Amino acid sequence: MRKTVWAAVAAIVILPITAATQAPGEYVGAETCTGCHEDVADSFEKTAHANALEVLVEAGSDGDAECLACHATGVEDSKYVDGAVTCEACHGPGGEHVATGEATTINNEIGEADCLKCHTADWSPDFDYDEYLAKGIHG
């Protein structure tokens, strides 16, 4: 009985701490990434991906979960971590990488299949992996 009470108290106290240190696999948002990868951030800002939510705003569809799925990052229903196609849309959730600071905890082997999740025949009929990669993802 007493144990159960303590477990409940511990849960309340521990929850916010885990949130702050990030559980593995959680989205942390691009601002966290660029704190350590500033050089990448500068060139990323010049790409179309940085602008992906703006085009939804212009289309009046920035509250549409279906559109947000490809025009934002860390999307759940119509909420998102980043309003743009940012780091974690390609590299995957970075919670574990940020917590450990180790290169092996983040996906750096990105290929055509990662792009095709969003660059579908419907939405990106002219997509060609080499051509699109050459337009620049980040420097």
Ligand code: HEC
């Ligand atoms: C606390 C600092 C820090 C933060 C925050 C951080 N990184 Fe890193 N990242 C590093 C370090 C250190 C390395 C290893 C660098 C090296 O080996 O040259 C690294 C390496 C990488 C690599 C290359 C991995 C490889 O296999 O060589 C990628 C990709 C990467 N980070 C992406 C991200 C993304 C995306 C985010 C945000 C989710 C992020 N990083 C946030 C410190 C950080």
Ligand code: HEC
């Ligand atoms: C499956 C992923 C996906 C979904 C879902 C999606 N889009 Fe897109 N959208 C893209 C991609 C990828 C591009 C870039 C295409 C290209 O340039 O080859 C794009 C481009 C656009 C553009 C053109 C941007 C420009 O620079 O001219 C607009 C506008 C747009 N989408 C609006 C929408 C709206 C509105 C919705 C919801 C009804 C939506 N998208 C849903 C992936 C998607």
Ligand code: HEC
């Ligand atoms: C559209 C997909 C995409 C987005 C968005 C993206 N990256 Fe990358 N990133 C790549 C690809 C592709 C590579 C090259 C990986 C390889 O060598 O195969 C890469 C490589 C890297 C590397 C390793 C650099 C090196 O020299 O190997 C780092 C660090 C990195 N990205 C960080 C970031 C950060 C930080 C952001 C957000 C500001 C970001 N990326 C956004 C696709 C992306």
Ligand code: HEC
């Ligand atoms: C999460 C969805 C998503 C992923 C993953 C993604 N993209 Fe995109 N991409 C978009 C959207 C949405 C746009 C349109 C943004 C805009 O027009 O502002 C776009 C636009 C682009 C553009 C600009 C097209 C033009 O004609 O100017 C290039 C280049 C591009 N993406 C390359 C890539 C490559 C290469 C990959 C894989 C390494 C990739 N993208 C992965 C969603 C995505």
